[in-house]
Amino acid sequence: MSFDLTKYLDTRRALVDGALERVLPSEDAVPVTLHRAMRYSVLAPGKRLRPTLVIAGAEAVGGAGDAVLDTACALELIHAYSLIHDDLPAMDDDDFRRGRLTNHKVFGEAMAILAGDALLTLAFRLVADNAARLSDPRLIARVVADVADAAGTDGMVGGQVIDIESEGKDVGPDTLEYIHRHKTAALIRVSLTAGATLAGGRAEPVASIGRAGEALGLAFQIVDDILDVEGSLAELGKTAGSDVRKKKATYPAYHGLEASRAKARMLIEETKRHLEPVGPAAEPIRALADFVFQRRS
Numbered sequence: 001m002s003f004d005l006t007k008y009l010d011t012r013r014a015l016v017d018g019a020l021e022r023v024l025p026s027e028d029a030v031p032v033t034l035h036r037a038m039r040y041s042v043l044a045p046g047k048r049l050r051p052t053l054v055i056a057g058a059e060a061v062g063g064a065g066d067a068v069l070d071t072a073c074a075l076e077l078i079h080a081y082s083l084i085h086d087d088l089p090a091m092d093d094d095d096f097r098r099g100r101l102t103n104h105k106v107f108g109e110a111m112a113i114l115a116g117d118a119l120l121t122l123a124f125r126l127v128a129d130n131a132a133r134l135s136d137p138r139l140i141a142r143v144v145a146d147v148a149d150a151a152g153t154d155g156m157v158g159g160q161v162i163d164i165e166s167e168g169k170d171v172g173p174d175t176l177e178y179i180h181r182h183k184t185a186a187l188i189r190v191s192l193t194a195g196a197t198l199a200g201g202r203a204e205p206v207a208s209i210g211r212a213g214e215a216l217g218l219a220f221q222i223v224d225d226i227l228d229v230e231g232s233l234a235e236l237g238k239t240a241g242s243d244v245r246k247k248k249a250t251y252p253a254y255h256g257l258e259a260s261r262a263k264a265r266m267l268i269e270e271t272k273r274h275l276e277p278v279g280p281a282a283e284p285i286r287a288l289a290d291f292v293f294q295r296r297s
Contacts, residue, residue: 005287012065013208015165016051017043019069020076025125037115038122044098047297049220050075050191053288059208060275060282062218063199066260070130071143071198074123077190078151081119082160084112091164094242101121120151134198143194149188159183168247176249177218184224185217192216192285205278212274212285216237219267220292222260225250229257231296268293 025035036068051072055065063074087094087102088109094102104112116171127144131137149155152186159182192213196206228243243250251260271289275282 003283003287005284005291008284008287009047009291012052012055012112013048013064015069016048016072016076018297023070023073023122024209033111034105034114036117037103038119039108039112040087041084041097041103041115041243042119043076044100046098048076048078049288049292050187053188053191053213053285055266056193056284056288057195057201058199059195059197059206060192060209060285061129061199061201062281063195063201067133068130068195069200070133071147071194074126074130074147075187075194077119077123077126078156079187081116081123082151083100084116085143086160087111091160092246100164120206124148125240130198136200137212139198139200143197145158145274146197147194150186155182155190156184157188159186160279163248164233169249171249171254173254176254178249179249180221180251181214184221185214188220189213208274208277209282209285212271212282212289215267215270215274216266216289216292218287219264219289222251222267223293223295225252226257226260226264227296230250266294 012256024039024042026037028035029035054068054072054075058065058068083097084103086092087097088104095105096102102112103115104269107115124144124147127147128140130250131140132141134140151157153161159179162175163183166179189210190213193206193210201209225243228250242248243253251263255263268289272286
């Protein structure tokens with residue numbers, strides 16, 4: 001019987017959306033404008049891929065989604081904060097995200113910066129709160145360190161810096177891969193490994209899941225680059241063609257569309273190979289890998 005990814009995504013998204021509604025400050029709580037700005041970006045319609053990967057990582061080693069829900073929400077908050085800051089005029093200067101005006105267009109630049117700061121801070125509080133759901137709360141220390149590495153200068157922030165510094169330059173393939181592995185793949189990898197670690201996974205399967213996450217994250221960004229060329233505002237929920245206009249370092253710009261598509265396909269197969277030692281419990285991750293390759297938004 002084939003795996004029902006649609007049902008899987010729908011149930012996990014509903015679980016995450018309900019949890020996000022609970023963990024985010026109320027719109028009526030002071031400071032009201034800040035909390036409204038936070039909720040505006042986080043609760044916008046989205047795939048919830050990263051929190052779903054946290055849950056899938058836990059399930060792959062025999063854990064339950066409920067036990068890692070706080071950390072799943074934390075990864076979505078970190079992702080949302082990064083999008084808010086990426087969209088600012090000082091960075092990518094985008095007007096639309098997830099089919100609606102970007103945060104700074106609605107709340108102003110200062111409030112958007114603070115909303116991103118607040119989401120990042122709340123994310124680490126949620127990871128700490130996850131200790132109450134674990135039989136071994138000492139695992140939290142490892143996950144906090146891993147998430148911090150993936151989100152900071154050794155991961156997402158570092159990748160964003162090199163991305164900005166590379167605009168308009170003829171960068172080589174090593175720099176291009178550095179940007180993609182750090183800016184995007186690091187957070188996708190740690191989404192999977194955080195879930196597996198919190199669920200008490202042994203070192204070997206967690207390492208295999210981490211290698212799968214690295215390949216999956218790189219494939220995700222390559223597909224994102226392709227969609228920026230081929231997609232539309234209606235499909236993507238954000239302005240298409242911005243990478244070309246800003247002369248960003250992307251796979252299609254350097255390798256061409258067909259070679260980029262072939263690379264993404266190869267990485268999806270690599271993701272699945274890394275998951276072979278984990279066995280049938282990793283089937284949701286395999287299905288999510290196919291989803292990443294086939295997505296149009």
